[in-house]
Each structure stands twice: as structure tokens, then as C-alpha cells.
Amino acid sequence: MPNYAEYNFLNAQRALPEYYWTGNTQMNCLKQCVDQTAQTAYAHHIQRLMVLGNFAALIDVHPKALNEWFLSVYVDAYEWVELPNVSGMVLFADGGILASKPYVSGGAYIHKMSNYCQSCHYRVKEKNGPKACPFNYLYWDFLVRHRDHLKDHPRIAMMYRMYERMSPEKQQAISNDAANFLEHST
Amino acid sequence: MSVLRLILGDQLNESISSLSDIDPQHDLIVMCELQEEATYVKHHVKKLVFVFSAMRHFAASLESKGYPVRYIKWMEHPALNTFTEVCADVLKSRSFSKIVVTHPGEYRVLKALQVAEAALGLPIEIRGDDRFLCDIEEFSNWAQGRKQLRMEYFYRDMRKKYSILITEKGKPVGGQWNYDADNRHPPSDTLTIPPPSHIEPDDLTQTVIELVGLNFKAHFGSLENFGFAVTRQDALKVLEQFTVERLPCFGDYQDAMLQGEPWMYHAHIGLYLNSGLLLPQECINAALAAYESNQAPLNAVEGFIRQLLGWREYI
Numbered sequence: 001m002p003n004y005a006e007y008n009f010l011n012a013q014r015a016l017p018e019y020y021w022t023g024n025t026q027m028n029c030l031k032q033c034v035d036q037t038a039q040t041a042y043a044h045h046i047q048r049l050m051v052l053g054n055f056a057a058l059i060d061v062h063p064k065a066l067n068e069w070f071l072s073v074y075v076d077a078y079e080w081v082e083l084p085n086v087s088g089m090v091l092f093a094d095g096g097i098l099a100s101k102p103y104v105s106g107g108a109y110i111h112k113m114s115n116y117c118q119s120c121h122y123r124v125k126e127k128n129g130p131k132a133c134p135f136n137y138l139y140w141d142f143l144v145r146h147r148d149h150l151k152d153h154p155r156i157a158m159m160y161r162m163y164e165r166m167s168p169e170k171q172q173a174i175s176n177d178a179a180n181f182l183e184h185s186t
Numbered sequence: 187m188s189v190l191r192l193i194l195g196d197q198l199n200e201s202i203s204s205l206s207d208i209d210p211q212h213d214l215i216v217m218c219e220l221q222e223e224a225t226y227v228k229h230h231v232k233k234l235v236f237v238f239s240a241m242r243h244f245a246a247s248l249e250s251k252g253y254p255v256r257y258i259k260w261m262e263h264p265a266l267n268t269f270t271e272v273c274a275d276v277l278k279s280r281s282f283s284k285i286v287v288t289h290p291g292e293y294r295v296l297k298a299l300q301v302a303e304a305a306l307g308l309p310i311e312i313r314g315d316d317r318f319l320c321d322i323e324e325f326s327n328w329a330q331g332r333k334q335l336r337m338e339y340f341y342r343d344m345r346k347k348y349s350i351l352i353t354e355k356g357k358p359v360g361g362q363w364n365y366d367a368d369n370r371h372p373p374s375d376t377l378t379i380p381p382p383s384h385i386e387p388d389d390l391t392q393t394v395i396e397l398v399g400l401n402f403k404a405h406f407g408s409l410e411n412f413g414f415a416v417t418r419q420d421a422l423k424v425l426e427q428f429t430v431e432r433l434p435c436f437g438d439y440q441d442a443m444l445q446g447e448p449w450m451y452h453a454h455i456g457l458y459l460n461s462g463l464l465l466p467q468e469c470i471n472a473a474l475a476a477y478e479s480n481q482a483p484l485n486a487v488e489g490f491i492r493q494l495l496g497w498r499e500y501i
Contacts, residue, residue, distance in 0.1 A: 042449070045452075072230060075233040079291060088501075114443035115375065116445060
């Protein structure tokens with residue numbers, strides 16, 4: 001699929017943060033996955049999808065930048081396997097040809113499936129504020145940012161209903177935390 | 187008339203379609219470590235070691251079986267930077283009736299080869315890659331008329347086509363197509379995870395490690411403790427070790443992540459499959475054999491096979 005690399009359904013424009021190369025971040029899950037990747041040229045599919053991919057999707061990393069990263073760092077990565085996984089599964093850049101919805105989540109599933117959160121600077125149970133796990137508010141902010149593209153999706157519509165039931169203060173806190181994080185930490 | 191057979195760095199298997207009708211008396215196999223291929227993104231240094239070393243071992247094994255190989259090492263001829271330039275150089279001293287190559291995995295390379303035909307003035311035959319169990323035409327037929335593609339349905343059709351984990355009545359073994367619901371156990375700190383396969387680098391690999399260390403300083407990653415297999419023989423050992431030691435727990439802890447445990451119960455054979463050292467069918471057969479001899483549970487074997495027969499074929 002020659003044009004597949006050009007797809008950018010969600011119009012994501014952010015450059016890949018430097019810590020994808022250095023591991024220099026206080027988010028322990030990301031740090032562990034990047035450090036391990038630098039050591040071994042390997043990470044398993046959930047580390048790639050749920051930690052490294054999920055975070056990049058939440059902050060709107062440009063598909064070209066993320067594709068290049070995955071293609072570079074993994075010993076098993078060739079374009080034919082990497083491009084559909086990254087653009088299709090991770091970033092939803094194809095608008096739903098391969099995957100039914102974007103693969104994004106807050107910190108809870110990472111906490112359930114790993115022990116990364118135990119030694120993290122951030123607290124996965126906190127939803128807002130300086131110590132809250134950034135995945136938590138970035139998740140809601142992502143949905144709000146891409147409402148036009150995602151609101152009619154049957155499996156995501158429920159999340160929008162949850163968001164609508166939040167207090168205006170809560171919604172504002174999500175927006176502030178996300179804006180602050182995106183400005184200073186990406 | 188002689189044929190020039192170009193083998194790319196991820197086509198390292200003797201059964202590759204570009205070699206199917208080779209005449210060792212007249213034909214020539216060409217392989218090359220290209221600057222363009224190695225540097226168009228800043229590949230992890232261990233990836234470069236793996237690819238170069240596996241290529242060199244494969245070329246050596248072809249030569250030991252009597253096939254003539256022209257192998258161009260990294261910077262052996264700094265002026266030869268693309269497949270076209272390499273082929274043009276070979277054509278200076280010998281004439282061939284055509285170039286045969288198996289369909290490349292990268293669109294960028296395919297385009298370059300299509301352009302090369304005119305530049306070289308020689309027909310280039312691009313053959314299908316039969317390392318996949320479902321070819322492109324078959325997949326197009328399947329995909330036709332579907333607005334959205336879903337791997338799960340494709341996977342079920344492939345299971346039926348190859349009679350993998352299918353009962354005599356045509357139903358999935360165990361009653362379900364997919365056991366992912368069993369495959370989401372959180373990790374516990376008490377898991378004892380077997381150490382990963384580690385193949386000690388031989389002299390040839392050691393040479394490549396030094397070469398990469400010297401020439402790719404700006405690239406990502408650490409060169410320390412290189413232990414990947416670089417030959418088909420060793421890759422088969424890794425597969426064997428996986429099916430015995432890790433596959434039984436692969437399903438349960440497929441989604442689990444533990445700090446300091448990069449390998450978990452995963453197979454780490456993707457690099458061997460994608461480079462040609464292993465073939466998908468033999469990996470599926472190894473998992474099926476483990477299931478049939480009661481060495482691994484159904485959720486693990488089904489999950490592993492789904493990665494290969496479903497996901498890998500689908501994309």
C-alpha cells in the first residue's frame with residue numbers, strides 16, 4: 001500500500017519526544033521500555049502497543065516520526081510489518097481500515113498488567129494534579145481533542161458520555177493538566 | 187543464459203523463490219551490505235549486527251554448497267550504494283539474460299528495482315514471496331467487497347484452509363476460535379522466567395560487531411551482550427527452546443510486563459521469521475506438536491499461532 005505511509009487521519013503533528021531515544025523521563029513505564037529497547041533491540045507487543053505506542057498516540061506524534069522510530073529500534077522491524085502496526089493499530093492514522101478504534105488507554109491497564117507503576121514518580125491512581133499519571137488526563141484530553149473524528153464510533157461513544165457527566169471543574173482540570181504537560185514535557 | 191539472482195537482507199532462506207530454479211554452473215547470486223539500506227533510518231546497532239552477520243553466514247553456507255556468490259561487504263566498494271549500482275557493476279564484467287529477485291518487503295526498494303530495469307537495460311523478474319501462507323492475490327480476493335478488514339475473520343478462514351486446530355467436524359478445537367480472554371493474567375513477582383536463548387557470537391559475528399561499533403556511532407542502542415542467532419541452525423534451536431521452556435506460559439502472561447524482565451514468556455523469533463532464517467509453517471508446526479504432546483495448553487498454542495497465521499499474514 002504505497003499511500004499508507006501518508007495517512008494521518010487525526011492530523012497528528014507533534015515531533016517524537018527526545019526521551020524515546022534517551023529514556024530520560026519520570027514516567028517509569030516509558031523509561032523502562034525505552035531503556036530495555038536500547039539494551040536489547042526488543043520489546044514485546046504489549047510494551048510496544050500499550051506503553052510506547054499508546055503514549056505517542058495520546059500526544060499526537062506525527063505518524064512519520066513514530067514509524068521511523070519503530071522501524072529503527074527493533075531488530076525484527078521491516079517496513080511491511082511495522083507500518084501497518086504503527087499507522088493502523090497504534091495511531092489510527094488510516095481512519096479504521098485495519099483497527100476498529102485507536103489503541104489508547106489511561107494508566108489503569110498498564111498498572112494492572114505490569115509492576116512499572118509501583119516505582120514511578122507519578123501516581124497511577126491520581127487523575128489530576130502534578131503527581132497524577134499523565135496517561136490519565138492525556139487520555140481524556142485526546143478524546144476531547146479528536147471528538148469530531150471519534151464521537152460517532154460505537155465503542156467510544158460511551159467514553160464521551162462519561163466525559164459529559166464530569167463536572168465542569170473536572171473537565172477544566174483535565175484540560176489544564178494536559179496543556180501543561182504537552183507544553184513542558186513533550 | 188545466466189541469471190543474476192539478487193538476494194536481499196531479509197530473504198535469507200534457501201527455499202526463497204528467487205533461487206527456485208537456480209543453475210549453479212551459470213548463475214550468480216549477488217548480496218550486498220548497502221550504505222543506503224543501513225543508514226536510511228538510524229537502525230539499532232544490534233539490528234545491524236544481526237542483519238550483516240546473518241547475511242554473511244547465509245552467503246557462506248550457499249558457497250559451501252557450491253553456489254557462486256558475489257558478496258559485497260560494507261564499504262568494500264564505497265561507490266556502490268544502491269542495488270542498481272551494484273548490479274551495474276556486476277554487469278560490467280559478465281552478461282546475464284535477466285535479474286531475478288523475490289518481492290521486497292519495503293515499498294521503497296520495490297520502486298527502486300522497477301526503475302532499475304530501464305537503467306540497467308535488463309529485464310528484472312520480481313517473484314512472489316512464498317514465505318507467506320496467503321499470497322497477495324488470495325488476500326485481495328478475500329478483502330474485496332469488505333469496507334473494513336478485521337483480522338479475526340481472516341484468521342478463522344486461514345485456520346480452516348490449513349486445518350490448524352480444527353476438529354473433524356470443521357469446528358475450532360476446544361470450541362472457541364480465540365482464547366484471548368485467558369491470556370490477560372497480570373504478572374506476579376513470583377514468576378520464574380526462564381533466561382532467554384543466548385548464542386555466543388562466533389568469529390564472523392565478532393568481526394561484524396567491531397565493524398558496526400566503528401562505523402555506526404551515531405546510531406541508537408547498545409552493542410553489549412549480543413546473543414541473537416545468526417544462522418538457520420541456531421534459530422531452530424531458539425525455536426525449540428521457546429516451545430519447551432516458554433510456550434506453556436506464553437498465553438497466560440502474554441500481556442504482562444515486569445520491570446527488568448524484557449523477554450517474559452515471549453518467543454523472540456520475529457527477527458528470524460522476518461529475515462528468512464525461520465519459516466512460519468515450521469513455527470506453527472512446532473507449537474502444534476507441543477500441544478499434541480500435552481506440553482503446552484490450548485490458550486498458549488492458539489495465541490501463538492494466531493500471531494503467525496492471523497496477524498502476520500493479515501498485514
